Amino acid sequence: MARFDPLLINTFAIGSTHYADQYPGDEQNARIVLTVTPEGGHAIPMILDTGAPWCVLDPELAEAWRLTFKEGYKPTRRLTIRGVEYDGSLVRAVITLQVTHGRDLVVEATIFIPELRPGDAWLSPNFLGLDGFLNRLRFAVDAAENAFYFGSADG
Amino acid sequence: MDKILLKPDPLAPDALVVLKKMAERKDHQGFAHMARGIEWSRYRPTDLIQAIDLALALDMVQMARELAQTGRQLFPQNERIRCAAVVLSPPVVLETRPSQTHDIEVSHRWMREHSSQYKGQWVAVRGGTFLGSAPTLNALYQHIGLARHDANAIVVRVLG
Numbered sequence: 393m394a395r396f397d398p399l400l401i402n403t404f405a406i407g408s409t410h411y412a413d414q415y416p417g418d419e420q421n422a423r424i425v426l427t428v429t430p431e432g433g434h435a436i437p438m439i440l441d442t443g444a445p446w447c448v449l450d451p452e453l454a455e456a457w458r459l460t461f462k463e464g465y466k467p468t469r470r471l472t473i474r475g476v477e478y479d480g481s482l483v484r485a486v487i488t489l490q491v492t493h494g495r496d497l498v499v500e501a502t503i504f505i506p507e508l509r510p511g512d513a514w515l516s517p518n519f520l521g522l523d524g525f526l527n528r529l530r531f532a533v534d535a536a537e538n539a540f541y542f543g544s545a546d547g
Numbered sequence: 548m549d550k551i552l553l554k555p556d557p558l559a560p561d562a563l564v565v566l567k568k569m570a571e572r573k574d575h576q577g578f579a580h581m582a583r584g585i586e587w588s589r590y591r592p593t594d595l596i597q598a599i600d601l602a603l604a605l606d607m608v609q610m611a612r613e614l615a616q617t618g619r620q621l622f623p624q625n626e627r628i629r630c631a632a633v634v635l636s637p638p639v640v641l642e643t644r645p646s647q648t649h650d651i652e653v654s655h656r657w658m659r660e661h662s663s664q665y666k667g668q669w670v671a672v673r674g675g676t677f678l679g680s681a682p683t684l685n686a687l688y689q690h691i692g693l694a695r696h697d698a699n700a701i702v703v704r705v706l707g
Contacts, residue, residue, distance in 0.1 A: 406643050412655040416662035416670070417706030427651050427701060434671075434693070434702040435648065437658070445608045450704060452684045465627075465634040468597070469604040482634045486641065490698070492651055495643040502634055517706065523608040528638045544640040 394539035397493050404532065405541040407494025413538060415439055415517045424533060426520060426540060430503070431486040432457035436518055440540075444521035446482065446504040448473055450514050454505040459485055464505070471504060474516055480506040487525065489542060497542060501525040563594055570601040578602070579610055587617055592625040599631055611635055647698050650674040654701050667707035673700040 394408045401408060412425040415437060424440040433453060454460050464481035471478060482504055489497040502524035508514060520526060531542040562585050569578040582602065587595055595618045602611035612635045618628035653675030661677065662670065669687040671678040678700065679691035687693070693700055 407646070410652040410655060412658060414659065415706065416658045416703050417666050419663060425655075427648075427654075429648075429698050434700045435651075435698055436701065437703050445606050452704070453702075456684050456688070463630060463633075465631045467600040467603045469600045471603060472606065484634055488647075488698075490648045490651060491646045494646070496646050496648075497643055498641045500639045500641055502636075502638065514704075515707065523637075525638050528640055544643075546640060 393493055394534065394537055394541075396534060396539065396541065400532070400541045401494045404530065405494065405543040406497060406547075407489075407491030407543075408539050408541045409489070409491045409493075411440075411533075411538050411540045412437060418517065423517075424540065427490050428520065429488040429490060430457065430459070432459065435490060438518040438520045440526070441519045442522050442526060444473075444519045446471075446519075446521040446524040447487070447501055448504050448506070448516070448519040448521065450516075450518055451480075451506050451508055452514065453518075454483075454503075459483055459503070460505060466507075473504065473506065478506040480504055487520075497529070497544065499525060499528065563590065563597070566598060567601065570605055573605065575605060575607060578605065579607065582610060582614060587614075588621055592618065592622040592628055595622070596627055596631070599628075599635075608635070612637070649699060651701075658701070658703070662703075662705045665705045667705065669702065669704050671700050671702045673697070 397408055413422055415423050415425050425437045426440055427435050428438050429435050462483045464483035466481040482502055485503050487499050487501045528545050529542050530545045533540055566581050582598055599611050599614045615632040615635045619632040622628050654672045657672050657675045665680045668680045669684050670680045671691055681687035681690045
């Protein structure tokens with residue numbers, strides 16, 4: 393149990409979860425990496441990024457989980473992800489934020505699925521973005537024990 | 548004669564051209580002023596879609612959302628605008644439910660201590676136990692026979 397669970401859960405938050413502080417394979421950069429489950433799939437790590445407008449999902453995961461078959465909106469212009477422009481589609485999908493204490497939070501979010509050219513590989517992490525996901529949540533971080541507290545901003 | 552700088556007029560016939568130029572210049576403030584002022588009912592749905600896409604390319608999500616909602620009211624039969632309005636609508640908290648997962652922390656610890664050995668590979672871990680690795684996600688599924696909805700298994704492509 394995280395230190396502030398008794399104080400925050402059922403008041404500020406509905407749950408807390410342990411976060412990793414680096415994305416697998418990227419040991420040089422400190423991150424807040426949450427474990428979430430997009431619909432149709434397994435748990436995956438996603439970096440909390442308040443500077444990113446969208447959630448961004450590895451296209452290989454999106455294809456395996458058939459998210460690429462969902463009705464989406466493909467802008468005629470490329471979108472910029474981490475400074476690189478990509479073609480791709482925006483889709484609505486359900487993402488479950490997993491807890492270690494309290495209750496899971498289930499959110500319908502907007503996800504950007506990059507479209508790669510043949511032979512290209514996606515070499516970026518998965519992201520949880522602000523406008524597509526985080527801005528309906530309230531959250532707090534206790535860096536002392538890698539605890540992420542969260543709840544619905546509406547409730 | 549001094550050049551007179553006029554504030555762009557959203558009602559001018561060439562407003563869409565000006566809007567594109569503002570997008571090219573990455574003039575977010577000017578773009579928002581113009582886009583909000585344009586009488587979109589005078590334009591075609593394809594013009595509005597262009598404006599939505601320009602806003603998206605500028606990372607102006609709220610602006611794109613507003614334009615899509617405007618388009619939905621003005622052109623309810625247009626399928627592409629309807630789709631944009633749905634996809635760009637704000638995220639919605641659907642429900643809360645009892646936790647279905649366990650041992651996230653030990654899986655994080657495994658990733659921290661061991662994932663660097665698998666750079667560029669897909670790996671799966673459950674409850675801190677390594678399940679397998681493969682160069683592609685499909686190969687990983689075949690290799691370890693992972694159930695597609697096993698919420699306790701964490702799957703990731705380790706950055707290379």
